Amino acid sequence: MFRLFSPRLLPVVMLLAAGACTAPRAITHSGKVTPQGQFKVGGNMGFNVGTASVGKITTAAKDLVKQAINRDSIRYEEGFDRVQTAALAYVLDPTAATSDLYVRYGLLKRVDVGYKYSFGAHSFDAMYQFMGPLGTPEKPQGQDGAMYGSAGLQFSTQKVKLPGIPFLEETSDILGFSAKRIDLLVPVVFSHSFGPEEQIGNVSYGLVYSHTFLKYGFEPGKIFNYIPGSNRVLDRVPSLMERRSFGALGGFVNLKLGYRYAYVVPALAIYYQNFGKYQLLNNKQARIKGLTILPTIGLQFRIPAGKNR
Template identity: 55%
Template sequence: MKRLFSLRFGLVLTALATLGTTGCIAPRAVTSTGKVTPRGEFRAGANQSFNIPSETIGKTGSVVKEAATQLASQDKVEYSDLVDKVQVAALAYVLDPVQPATDLYVRYGAFDRLDVGYKYAFGSHVFDAMYQFMGPTGTPERPEGPAGALYGSIGLQYATQRAKLPSIPYLDDIDGLLRFRATRHDLIVPLVFSHSFGPEEEVGAVSFGAVYTHSFLRYGFDPRNIYVKGSTTELLPTLPEQKRSFSSYGTFANVKIGYRYAYIIPAFALYYQNYGTYQLLNNQTAKLKGFTFIPSVGVQFRIPTSRK
């Protein structure tokens, strides 16, 4: 058993190492099924997703990119509408970036209907638990239900991250101009239903459900070379730390395909969020809302342990 466990764990590490690191974002792709990890077993895996938010794409177009480069090249920047646009672009990117995201995770079956897990998304740390309220709790080796059984579970995830703009040329310009800082925390509640392929998901499952997310953001701007309009001596006051929160509502579907110990999981999630109203420099405000599309693909390994 120890040799078999070491071999499977080595395969997990090798697969995870092949997935490159990408940006820092709390993962919202849902690749779980309605069946939680059986008691005493481990699951480990990795996901590669792409975050495509409509609002961020709309606020970071070519005009904003050119404005950021132009403003960053000036020793003294006079406040204008362009400054507002680059602020909105920075906020939009932190609220919902356009970027790929990789996450690695491990889960453990703590009880018959409850598992716990940790997920690392290269800057974002996620802790969660899932409770299975419907369906059998066996394993492929010791099934407790028929092939094709239905499962249901609900979870709670907590994610924390230091939000920052990625190292992309025009975003670096914005960061240098505004001295933008932000942190965020996310609470995520997925409701998952699944239909097993074979007994106890021996060859996989098809899953679907809904997700509710509530995000808490703190941010501020501390520019050092932006001046009041019409003045070359009066600096624009900094924006002290602001606190905002917003909700997201989503739906998802995924397919888990494999056999007993290794699976591939393609998935798709769709979210809608009204991010709310945000304070900008010079007493200006901005309202943001939109849809987010998240296609993903992942690998998952089941690591059973001996049970009496």
């Protein structure tokens, strides 16, 4: 019988969840943008389940790193290919707890803008409402069940670090691994109002495209190549710095429930991405692909202000 992952990987999953940040890709928007002059503030907590990162962190890779960490010089072995692939898979598709805080402001009648801080990643976005009425719960223009639609663009940037936990922290020390990523997110959101102008909440759904630009490198100062059958050092493994980009397509659904000023927002997003081919040390390469599942739950508060109050 097929299982998503073995129970033996559960400790790995729990360790990864203990300390990590990732660019936000959960979609908690509705099709209705923040009314002009008003604010929304809130926060979300969830879990980024990346099948690629779980699958690449193997027992063999962990044992190799554990044996090498205290050596002055390290012989390059085939197992280091798996160690590098695991580090890359983590920054591309982490299995980690997620959290964020955000604020949104209605800039124009059909446009709102927002900032989100994900404890290591900074995101800026704007949404344009192309469908549905533009009223507020105080001054409604739409009826219960009205449909809304919007599209937007989110820009996120972060310097990625492997978390300070066994195996990954040691991997960073041995390989001198570093990475930086920029993420673009383009969601198209449709929603149905509960009550006039989402007074009671809404249900939202849609599609989202993301594109990631990654710069990564390895500086293995104490890893050497050796002549087969000899203990004589051949040369130091040279450093590596590469750039890659990849796209992903996903779908999402979220629910907003409350009344006028305060709402609970559970959400679920699922992405599939073929990350492509990545250069490793010693002219080796790795291919990575995987499914990402992002369940979240959050609180959102609406702050009426300005002429629409």
